[in-house]
Amino acid sequence: MSKTYRDLMLDMDGTFLDFEAAENNAFYTAMEKFGYTATEEDYQIYKKINQGYWEAHERGEISREALIIARFTSYFEQKGIDQDGAEFEEVYQELLGQGHELIKDAWEVLEYLKSKYRLFVVTNGVESTQRNRLHLSGIEKFMDDIFISGCIGVQKPQKEFFDYCFAHMENADPEHTIVIGDSLTSDIQGGMNAGIDTCWFNPKGKARPQTGAGSLAGREGFTDLEIGSLKELKDIL
Numbered sequence: 001m002s003k004t005y006r007d008l009m010l011d012m013d014g015t016f017l018d019f020e021a022a023e024n025n026a027f028y029t030a031m032e033k034f035g036y037t038a039t040e041e042d043y044q045i046y047k048k049i050n051q052g053y054w055e056a057h058e059r060g061e062i063s064r065e066a067l068i069i070a071r072f073t074s075y076f077e078q079k080g081i082d083q084d085g086a087e088f089e090e091v092y093q094e095l096l097g098q099g100h101e102l103i104k105d106a107w108e109v110l111e112y113l114k115s116k117y118r119l120f121v122v123t124n125g126v127e128s129t130q131r132n133r134l135h136l137s138g139i140e141k142f143m144d145d146i147f148i149s150g151c152i153g154v155q156k157p158q159k160e161f162f163d164y165c166f167a168h169m170e171n172a173d174p175e176h177t178i179v180i181g182d183s184l185t186s187d188i189q190g191g192m193n194a195g196i197d198t199c200w201f202n203p204k205g206k207a208r209p210q211t212g213a214g215s216l217a218g219r220e221g222f223t224d225l226e227i228g229s230l231k232e233l234k235d236i237l
């Protein structure tokens, strides 16, 4: 079935850590701290703005530092509220750094994978936030090393991100490395850019795109694994 791997590169948010739950909690708690009452509709407005900025970031149009503030500046502008976006972002980021809910079966699956492979975190985000969440969730103990874009200075899907990881992994062997993640644009495209195998975690059963990341076009020898639940990793790896 699949070829033999030695090293697994693991995305965290949306793959092993439940980032949606962390974002949700941080948003409402930060709103409360600033004295606002946020509704589900407000959260949906913010989510749309936030997603738009991250997509622009992945296209290289805005820096991460700028977007994390701009998303709140835009939100409050849209709501007609006179609130400093940077100030809000600071509180939000701290709350986000405490969110550490796990995706279903994450612990059990990591325990299993750890017994067979070297495990490396490959995550986009703020270094202190990501480290704190890995620590609070307890899953840092499974990891051989942790690679965070905010620390490296480049992010997935850039090839340079993966180059950095391989340069810092003892006896790195891209031939026997696979990246596992939920994002076609950062994890799967990143793996393609780095020339390594990829496994798409697709819990919501999204349709596979016909072109671009995740499609089979132009990928000779591409071991294109796809899973709908983390538990499936125990069968295929």
Ligand SMILES: [Mg+2]
Binding pocket: 011, 012, 013, 014, 015, 181, 182, 183
């Ligand atoms: Mg992810």
